[in-house]
Amino acid sequence: MAVPQRIALLALAAAVVAAVLPRGDVDARQDRDEPYREAELLAEVRQWILEGYVDEPDARAVFRGALRGMAESLDPYSTLLGPEDLSLLREDAEGAFGGVGAVLAERGGDVVVAGVEEGGPAQKAGWRRGDVLLEVDGVPARGRDLDRTAGRLRGTPGTEVRVKLRRGAGKAPLEVTVKREPVELRTVRHADLLPGGNGAGYLRVESFQRSTPREMESALRRLLGQGMRGLVLDLRDNGGGLFEAAVEAADLFLEEGTILETEGRLPGARAVYAARKAGTLPPFPVAVQVNGGTASASEALAGALRGAGRAVLVGSRTYGKNAVQSLLFLEDGHALKLTTARFVIPSWSAGGAGRGFAGFDADVRAGGEAGETPFPDGPPDPGSDPALRAGMETLRDRMR
Numbered sequence: 001m002a003v004p005q006r007i008a009l010l011a012l013a014a015a016v017v018a019a020v021l022p023r024g025d026v027d028a029r030q031d032r033d034e035p036y037r038e039a040e041l042l043a044e045v046r047q048w049i050l051e052g053y054v055d056e057p058d059a060r061a062v063f064r065g066a067l068r069g070m071a072e073s074l075d076p077y078s079t080l081l082g083p084e085d086l087s088l089l090r091e092d093a094e095g096a097f098g099g100v101g102a103v104l105a106e107r108g109g110d111v112v113v114a115g116v117e118e119g120g121p122a123q124k125a126g127w128r129r130g131d132v133l134l135e136v137d138g139v140p141a142r143g144r145d146l147d148r149t150a151g152r153l154r155g156t157p158g159t160e161v162r163v164k165l166r167r168g169a170g171k172a173p174l175e176v177t178v179k180r181e182p183v184e185l186r187t188v189r190h191a192d193l194l195p196g197g198n199g200a201g202y203l204r205v206e207s208f209q210r211s212t213p214r215e216m217e218s219a220l221r222r223l224l225g226q227g228m229r230g231l232v233l234d235l236r237d238n239g240g241g242l243f244e245a246a247v248e249a250a251d252l253f254l255e256e257g258t259i260l261e262t263e264g265r266l267p268g269a270r271a272v273y274a275a276r277k278a279g280t281l282p283p284f285p286v287a288v289q290v291n292g293g294t295a296s297a298s299e300a301l302a303g304a305l306r307g308a309g310r311a312v313l314v315g316s317r318t319y320g321k322n323a324v325q326s327l328l329f330l331e332d333g334h335a336l337k338l339t340t341a342r343f344v345i346p347s348w349s350a351g352g353a354g355r356g357f358a359g360f361d362a363d364v365r366a367g368g369e370a371g372e373t374p375f376p377d378g379p380p381d382p383g384s385d386p387a388l389r390a391g392m393e394t395l396r397d398r399m400r
Contacts, residue, residue, distance in 0.1 A: 042066060064334075071336060077325055079145075081335045088151045089327075099154040100161065101183045102127060103206050104146060105239045105293060111141040111149050113165075114237050114293075115206040117185060125178045127165070134173055135164040157182050187212045187241075190380055191219035194388075199229030200395045202380045202388070205249075208241030208297040213248035220252070220281055230285040230395040232388065233305075234380075236315060236367075240296025243324050243343070247273050250304040253311075255280040257347070259304045262324055264341035269326075271341075285398035286311035287391040290362055295319035300343050303360055307348030312398075313362040314391045320359030366390035 049062055068080040081089070091097040101120020105112050111133040116123045133141040136152040153161055157180050165174045189204040201223040205212065220231070240246075250259045254275035262271045288302045288311045299318050305311035324341040342357070367387025382389040 067334075071338065075323065075339055077321075077323055078336075078338050081327070081337050083333045084151070085147065086327075086335055088147055088154070091154070097154055097183060098157040098180050099183045100125075100127075100178045100180060101185065102153070103185065104133070104150050104153075105237055106146045107293065109143050111144075111146060112237075114239070115189065117183060120183060121178045121181050125176050126174075127176070127178075128167065130167075132166040133163060134166055135162075137162050153178075153180075155180050185209070186215060188215035188219050191223055192380060193223065193226055193228060194232065194380065194382060194392055196382070197392050198396060199227055199399065200232060200392050201226075201228035201230070202232045202234065204234040204380070205238055205298070207238060208243075208245040208249070208301075210242065210245060212241070212245045213252065216249055217252055217279070217281075224282065224284075228284065230287070230399045232287050232289060232314075232391040232395060233311070234289045234388075234391075235294045235298040235302055236289050236291045236387070237293035238295070238298035239293065239319075240298055240321070243297050243300060246297035246301040247304075250301050251275050252279065252281050253286065253305055254308050257308060260300060260307075260343050260345050262341040262343050264324075266326075266340050269341040283310075285395055287314050287364075287394045287398075288312070289367075289387055289391050290315045290318050290360065291367065291387075292316060292319055292359075296321045296323070299360060303343075303345045303348065306360065306363070307345035309347075312364060312394055313360060314364045314394055315362045315367050315387050316365060317361050318359035320357055322357045364390055364394055 046059075046062060046066070049057060050059055064080065064082075071078040071080050100122040101117030102113050102122040103115035103117075105114035113122070113127055113129055113131040113133070116127050116129060133149065135141060136149060139149075139152060141149045153163075155161065160177050160179050163176050163178060165176060167174060185207075187205060187207050187209050189206060190202060192202050194200045194202050201220075203216065203219055203223070205216065220228075223231070247259055255277040256275050259273040259275050261273070262269060264270060286305060288305060290298075290302050290313050294302060294315075295318065299321065302311075302313060302318065306313050322342045322344070323339045324343060325337050326340040328336040328338055330336065367385070367390070380388055382392055
């Protein structure tokens with residue numbers, strides 16, 4: 001049956017049903033039939049594309065695109081993931097893979113280098129924090145999915161990847177070839193006592209992966225052994241990662257009470273995360289550095305510490321993403337990455353609930369916005385970093 005003829009018959013059937021049933025029954029029948037009508041419409045559009053598109057399309061790719069479009073119509077974080085995407089997610093979570101040794105973040109559509117692994121291929125090739133990726137092997141990076149851009153940098157150790165970078169406004173792009181190596185990314189950087197900080201320690205966390213809570217605890221206990229009396233916890237331009245890792249990190253600082261809560265409709269999406277006394281660090285004062293690049297899991301940690309009165313926030317307003325994604329595995333090896341919950345900080349009204357969450361305001365405003373942070377390649381330098389200097393001054397007041 002031709003497609004236009006099938007549409008006409010469906011319309012006639014609907015008119016007959018409407019004529020013989022009372023209005024309430026018609027409405028109920030229409031509600032029940034809605035999924036079938038939508039499936040018919042999806043099939044019709046698919047058939048027109050397969051038969052009428054100027055070039056013969058890949059039928060499976062068309063169908064996957066329809067599924068992906070349904071998910072991506074919800075928010076920027078929900079999507080359909082294929083087996084290759086899932087493999088990249090697992091590598092991210094474990095932090096070990098073949099690649100160039102760089103942490104990427106999205107800033108206003110640009111893909112920015114948020115961190116460079118010391119001694120890794122990217123550092124050897126001259127990459128710097130703040131560089132903007134323009135192309136990876138000829139594929140533009142701006143406006144593309146961040147995970148897929150990161151995936152193009154990965155591959156078999158010993159193979160090469162060509163990257164075009166922009167460093168500074170108005171400067172000519174740099175074209176760099178990097179040889180991939182086995183990489184094990186560390187998410188915790190620069191655990192140091194700050195010069196002139198009177199016992200103030202500094203810890204930068206670049207993302208949240210499975211190993212992050214263990215890395216943080218090890219670094220903080222080492223700093224305590226060196227006489228640390230207060231901490232600047234730097235979460236600037238930390239785009240997040242594993243939500244559970246951020247909750248575990250918060251538990252290092254909190255010995256009782258609610259860390260945060262999640263709200264959602266699926267079973268298990270509504271949860272209360274409580275602090276445990278075992279393993280809690282001493283109650284030294286904490287200044288958490290945040291900015292517009294502090295997002296998702298890093299906002300959960302910053303908000304939980306601020307909400308419990310355990311820390312003050314220094315810097316500028318955070319990104320504003322309290323959405324939590326879950327992986328829902330499908331039968332054919334794909335998975336739906338779906339926003340299934342939002343986190344809230346019950347002890348702090350600024351924790352935000354529902355769709356209106358716009359991030360956390362800093363208690364002490366200092367420094368630039370996302371992507372403008374003057375992160376050093378070596379140890380932190382308060383002399384060239386106004387926000388870090390403000391964090392130190394905040395700690396001095398609380399350490400007295």
